[in-house]
Amino acid sequence: MTEVHPALGPLAGLVGTWRGEGEGAYPTIASFAYTEMVVFGASGRPFLAYAQRTWRAGTEAPLHAETGWLRGPADGRAELVVAQPTGLAEASVLTVGDRDGAVVLDGARTPLLRSPGARPVVDVRRRFVLDGDELRYDLWMTWAGHEDTHHLRAVLRRTVPAA
Amino acid sequence: MTEVHPALGPLAGLVGTWRGEGEGAYPTIASFAYTEMVVFGASGRPFLAYAQRTWRAGTEAPLHAETGWLRGPADGRAELVVAQPTGLAEASVLTVGDRDGAVVLDGARTPLLRSPGARPVVDVRRRFVLDGDELRYDLWMTWAGHEDTHHLRAVLRRTVPAA
Numbered sequence: 001m002t003e004v005h006p007a008l009g010p011l012a013g014l015v016g017t018w019r020g021e022g023e024g025a026y027p028t029i030a031s032f033a034y035t036e037m038v039v040f041g042a043s044g045r046p047f048l049a050y051a052q053r054t055w056r057a058g059t060e061a062p063l064h065a066e067t068g069w070l071r072g073p074a075d076g077r078a079e080l081v082v083a084q085p086t087g088l089a090e091a092s093v094l095t096v097g098d099r100d101g102a103v104v105l106d107g108a109r110t111p112l113l114r115s116p117g118a119r120p121v122v123d124v125r126r127r128f129v130l131d132g133d134e135l136r137y138d139l140w141m142t143w144a145g146h147e148d149t150h151h152l153r154a155v156l157r158r159t160v161p162a163a
Numbered sequence: 164m165t166e167v168h169p170a171l172g173p174l175a176g177l178v179g180t181w182r183g184e185g186e187g188a189y190p191t192i193a194s195f196a197y198t199e200m201v202v203f204g205a206s207g208r209p210f211l212a213y214a215q216r217t218w219r220a221g222t223e224a225p226l227h228a229e230t231g232w233l234r235g236p237a238d239g240r241a242e243l244v245v246a247q248p249t250g251l252a253e254a255s256v257l258t259v260g261d262r263d264g265a266v267v268l269d270g271a272r273t274p275l276l277r278s279p280g281a282r283p284v285v286d287v288r289r290r291f292v293l294d295g296d297e298l299r300y301d302l303w304m305t306w307a308g309h310e311d312t313h314h315l316r317a318v319l320r321r322t323v324p325a326a
Contacts, residue, residue, distance in 0.1 A: 043225065043228075044225075045225065045248070047248040049228075049230070049248075051230075062206065062207075062208065065206075065212075065232075067212070067214075067230040067231065067232075067246065068230065068246035068252075069228075069230075069246055069247070069248035071248065071250060071278065071280060074280060077279075079250055079278035079279070079280055079281075081246040081247060081248070081250055081251070081252050081278060082246055082252070083230060083231035083232055083244040083245055083246040083252065083253075084232065084244060085208070085210040085212075085232035085234065085244070087234060087242055087244055087254060088244070088254075089231075089244050089245070089246060089252035089253060089254050089276055090246075090252060090276070091250060091251075091252050091276050091277060091278040091281070092278075093278065093279060112276075113252055113253070113254050113275075113276035114254060115234065115242035115244060115254035115255075115256065116240075116242070116256060117234060117237060117242055118242075118254070
């Protein structure tokens with residue numbers, strides 16, 4: 001079992017595999033439900049590997065995927081670096097806090113890097129809540145003139161014990 | 164075995180696992196040698212998953228890692244979206260060409276997105292040459308005032324047959 005670097009602090013609790021259900025909505029699209037799997041992997045270094053996939057709920061039709069890295073907190077702030085097959089790349093800053101015993105990663109609005117073929121999403125904002133064996137998140141984005149507007153919400157359960 | 168989306172065209176030959184050796188150099192550092200593994204994975208969609216790891220040559224000491232996506236060519240151009248645990252994110256455009264039967268992916272200089280904790284690397288430029296069961300690449304970067312300067316070169320061999 002790979003050692004979790006001590007600099008990861010409260011983020012160590014993310015290590016493992018998570019599954020659950022989410023829902024997406026945006027002013028420009030029909031709402032949808034999805035199934036999700038997320039893996040946070042330790043490497044012994046002060047960051048975690050991050051891999052996420054979603055499927056349209058009740059089907060095996062792939063919907064979204066993203067991969068990247070969660071960099072351990074310094075001065076109470078972690079960093080999430082993400083690449084998406086849609087051509088979007090992200091480097092978010094997340095403030096690490098505690099709320100009633102849960103670890104809260106509260107992201108700032110973050111402008112995206114876009115390949116020429118990517119959709120013109122302007123920015124995203126993420127919030128993760130790690131509450132024991134439950135991981136919840138929300139994601140907001142700015143697109144088509146809708147500023148910082150809620151897009152995704154999911155609740156995941158731990159399926160593999162933390163390292 | 165996952166189907167390779169026809170829009171990937173000549174990039175389909177990348178699908179598989181690659182291993183080999185590389186060397187790094189830069190005006191600001193001591194040169195170094197590394198062992199590398201790269202996986203390009205098909206998903207049935209018009210992009211490939213990309214995952215790379217390196218180790219200091221002759222050791223099991225991890226050196227670099229990056230993950231991301233290679234988006235299939237449109238108008239002769241592919242797109243590589245990459246996240247690094249160093250806090251750097253990239254969305255490169257690669258011109259897809261043919262040179263003596265090899266597939267050449269010739270990247271443009273690409274400004275990087277950086278998390279606050281990342282090193283101030285300004286831009287990167289990549290070139291891949293897919294020559295049957297051999298994959299070669301070069302990487303240039305701009306850092307510390309050294310414009311578009313060669314940093315990495317590696318030669319990898321296919322270790323798992325293409326899908």
